[in-house]
Amino acid sequence: MKYLVSDSPHIRGKRTTRGIMLDVLIALLPATVVGCVYFGGAAVASIAISVAAAVASEVVFRLIKREKIQDILRGFDFTSVVTGLLLALTLPSQAPWYVPMLSSVFAIVVVKMLFGGTGKNLVNPAITGRVFAFIAFQSVMVSGWIAPSMIAISPVAVSGASGSVSTGATQLTSILGGTGLTVSNLDLFLGTGVAGCIGETCKLALLIGGVYLVVRRVIKWEYPVIYIVVTGLVASAIGKDIGLFVPSILSGGLFLGAIFMATDYVTSPHTRAANWIYMALLGVVTAALRAATKIEVVSFAILLMNLLVPLFNAYIRPRTFGAPSFVGQMKAKLAAAREKRAQNPDKEDAQ
Amino acid sequence: MKIKTKFFARGVHIPDKKSLSSGCPIRELPAPETVAIALSQHIGKPARPVVTVGDVVEHGTLIAEADGAVSANVFASVSGKVIAIENRPLPRGGTTDCVVIESDGKDSETTLPPLGEITPENIVARIREAGIVGMGGAGFPTAVKMSPKTPVDTLIINGAECEPYLTCDHRLMIEKTDELVDGAKLLAKALGVERIIFAVELNKPDAIAKLDVCEGVLVAELRKRYPMGSEKHLIYSCTGRRVPPGKLPADVGVIVENVATAFAVYEAVRLNKPLCDRVMTVSGEGVNEPANLRVRLGTSYRYLLDACGGETDDAFAYIAGGPMMGATLLSTDFHTRKTDSGLLVLTARQASISAPTACIHCGRCAEVCPMHLLPMDIDFYTLAGDYDGARDRGGALNCIECGTCAYVCPANRALVQSIQMCKQKLRERR
Incomplete structure (x- = not known):
């Protein structure tokens, strides 16, 4: 007879870390597919290199730590696949092969594994990998945006985008540079003829992924919505033109960042209320930095706010069930003071 | 009327599996041949035995009396002879003295005045x-x-x-x-x-x-x-x-x-009847005939399972109490006490066996905690040995140990056990 001895509770929910990561991968599928269609073989290669490098560097790192290969395989939770894929989606498609590879290795080894692996990293690995690429390979990252070769599908959009070759600034850069709108909001939403990273141009695909995550209860719908709306509002306020709302939220990497990166469990606050504040602040920081630097800063904004998460966790904590509210505490103190005052004269009388 | x-906002919906036994009427279980009645079946001091080995008792005779205010009397649940007063283990660990009574089969009953x-x-x-x-x-x-x-x-x-x-x-x-x-x-x-x-x-x-x-x-x-x-x-x-x-x-x-x-x-x-039996559910996918039984206190779990047609071949985990807060058993050689509401046998499909992985800070535990605590913080600080941090930042002392946090945890972390350890350490220090 065999007896299982386990810790209570003896039944558990069906959710696992691996399942959640697979859900994120499924949610990223539309954006990945659209990115590959828009940007072609270069995008496919970039994504493949990035994911392979991420997984390989995690496995190699753990092998160096003398973990057994069976343990690594059994404990494989797909977080490195998510990191590699997300990272590739934030890079331009024509970046040379070493850019996704080195960024991926940096993201996994330096940002994640050196801090203790899954769940221990201070900042989002994919975001930091992108920032690493941005700084280390500046020539590729700043000047190299190309619009997808979608001429067959929507020639008007592309010719309207810049009228000529599609290398150069993204739509966001032209809005921020004051050049004004050159692409319609619909094109921005669908990503047709818009220059940008592999995964960030088609907002529709990202939105589908986001809805999937919300339906599967992986993320809360309010988090990305708060981030996106606040960014749009602050951008409109800075530009003193409410017409900027839609283009500013639809351009750049905001959707990708808001849906998939800012909501990363490890690098966002623990509680719901803290997350609302966090997302709103993230929106303010993003819009303000965009206006100040005239470049796309979603990744920098998230990286910056990631570093503040421990503060959120330390200071925003739920009130224990049954504990008096702040107002209640004050009232109780007042009542106690009043009682004391009422009792004191009695005591003096007694003496 | x-x-x-x-409605309280937190908590979680768990498949209740009550249909396994909710249709079974309460069945009176015949007295077993021997019962082992624990002297500690309650919070507080164990009762003090008032019988000695060899005494003849009736069903309903006082065998141990309350020792102090927070304690409780214990009664014989069968008629027969006291054959031993010995120390036995408890399902949750620890031991207690038990009065072991051999039944004479007559089950003659005595009541309170x-x-x-x-x-x-x-x-x-x-x-x-x-x-x-x-x-x-x-x-x-x-x-x-x-x-x-x-x-x-x-x-x-x-x-x-x-x-x-x-x-x-x-x-x-x-x-x-x-x-x-x-x-x-x-x-x-x-x-x-x-x-x-x-x-x-x-x-x-x-x-x-x-x-x-x-x-x-x-x-x-x-x-x-x-x-x-x-x-x-x-x-x-x-x-x-x-x-x-x-x-x-x-x-x-x-x-x-x-x-x-x-x-x-x-x-x-x-009816002037002292507390010497209770209704218990014997259920779970690993039991052949789930049932609700009226059980004499001190009946062995083995006897209960046999009365329910025994276990299936894929029986895997034995649990005293409910699956959320109960304790798994090392054997079926334990005896019913006043607080036992269930004995469950689960198969490998239901029982959780996966090992814990790293916390991914998803916040689900805090979201479902009915006491509005931060289980992930308690776990973190406790495992780091900072029990004050666990108390102040996570609220460890207010935990009711319901296990809701661990139920939803995707990383399968032993949150309840961390909290129990933290409480224990804080108690020891006092």
């Missing part, structure tokens, strides 16, 4: 005399609870039974409705309160319907949510009052008693 209830006039003092005295304790699992001597320090105006009879699988309270409410209501009224009389609320989860509509037509009691239909049966959340759901951290229900004017306790009170007062 039904009353309006409130008639009570005479039913006054509040007499009822409390009888509850103490009959050795009645909280039968929902805590085992706090009921007589102590009956003399609260603050004025109370409401008595809640806890029939929520939010643990999956368990159906013994459900069956009692259907089959012994009148007796239960009478027991509740006796408790109310002892407390001097008018308002009696039967709190029942919505997944027991038949029990609600039966209680609803009874005179003089109110019925609270509670949403099906774990941990609805937790005292603090039950009080909030029924009355809207919140018990502050570190306070007792009586501080907000409420006393909560379990359904089985109310039934025991009825039997002690009206």
Whole structure:
């Protein structure tokens, strides 16, 4: 007879870390597919290199730590696949092969594994990998945006985008540079003829992924919505033109960042209320930095706010069930003071 | 009459699996050949034995008396001869002295003396005399609870039974409705309160319907949510009052008693029967014929399982109590106590066996915690040895150990055990 001895509770929910990561991968599928269609073989290669490098560097790192290969395989939770894929989606498609590879290795080894692996990293690995690429390979990252070769599908959009070759600034850069709108909001939403990273141009695909995550209860719908709306509002306020709302939220990497990166469990606050504040602040920081630097800063904004998460966790904590509210505490103190005052004269009388 | 209830926002919905045994009427289990009656079946000091080896006892004879105020009398559950008083292990660890009685097969019964006039003092005295304790699992001597320090105006009879699988309270409410209501009224009389609320989860509509037509009691239909049966959340759901951290229900004017306790009170007062048996659910996918049994205290778990057709071939985990807060058993060589509401056998499909992985800070535990704590922080600080941090940042001392956090944890972390360890360490330091 065999007896299982386990810790209570003896039944558990069906959710696992691996399942959640697979859900994120499924949610990223539309954006990945659209990115590959828009940007072609270069995008496919970039994504493949990035994911392979991420997984390989995690496995190699753990092998160096003398973990057994069976343990690594059994404990494989797909977080490195998510990191590699997300990272590739934030890079331009024509970046040379070493850019996704080195960024991926940096993201996994330096940002994640050196801090203790899954769940221990201070900042989002994919975001930091992108920032690493941005700084280390500046020539590729700043000047190299190309619009997808979608001429067959929507020639008007592309010719309207810049009228000529599609290398150069993204739509966001032209809005921020004051050049004004050159692409319609619909094109921005669908990503047709818009220059940008592999995964960030088609907002529709990202939105589908986001809805999937919300339906599967992986993320809360309010988090990305708060981030996106606040960014749009602050951008409109800075530009003193409410017409900027839609283009500013639809351009750049905001959707990708808001849906998939800012909501990363490890690098966002623990509680719901803290997350609302966090997302709103993230929106303010993003819009303000965009206006100040005239470049796309979603990744920098998230990286910056990631570093503040421990503060959120330390200071925003739920009130224990049954504990008096702040107002209640004050009232109780007042009542106690009043009682004391009422009792004191009695005591003096007694003496 | 039904009353309006409130919903508490946290907690989790768990498949209740009650249909396995909810249709089985309570079956009287014949007395086993030997019983081993524990002297510690309650919170507080173990009872002091008043019999010695070789004594002949009857079913209902006092074999150990309460040692101090917070303790409870223990009675023989079969007639026969005391063959040993020995130390035996308990399911949750630790040991207790047990009085082992060999049955003579006659089962001749003795009762307590008639009570005479039913006054509040007499009822409390009888509850103490009959050795009645909280039968929902805590085992706090009921007589102590009956003399609260603050004025109370409401008595809640806890029939929520939010643990999956368990159906013994459900069956009692259907089959012994009148007796239960009478027991509740006796408790109310002892407390001097008018308002009696039967709190029942919505997944027991038949029990609600039966209680609803009874005179003089109110019925609270509670949403099906774990941990609805937790005292603090039950009080909030029924009355809207919140018990502050570190306070007792009586501080907000409420006393909560379990359904089985109310039934025991009825039997002690009206039938002069001491507490020497209880209703238990034997269930789980690993049991051939799940059942609700009326079991003599001290009956071995093996006997219970055999009475239910034994286990299936894929039986895997044996649990005393419910699956959320119960304890897994190392063997079936344990004996029923006053607080045992269930014995479950799960198969590998149900029982959780995966090893914990790293916390991914998803925040699900904090989202479902009915006490609004931060289990992930308690776990983190406790494992780092910073128990003050666990207390101050996570709120470890307010935890009710319901296990909701660990149930939803995708990383399978042993959150409840971290919290228990933290509480233990803080207690040791004091």
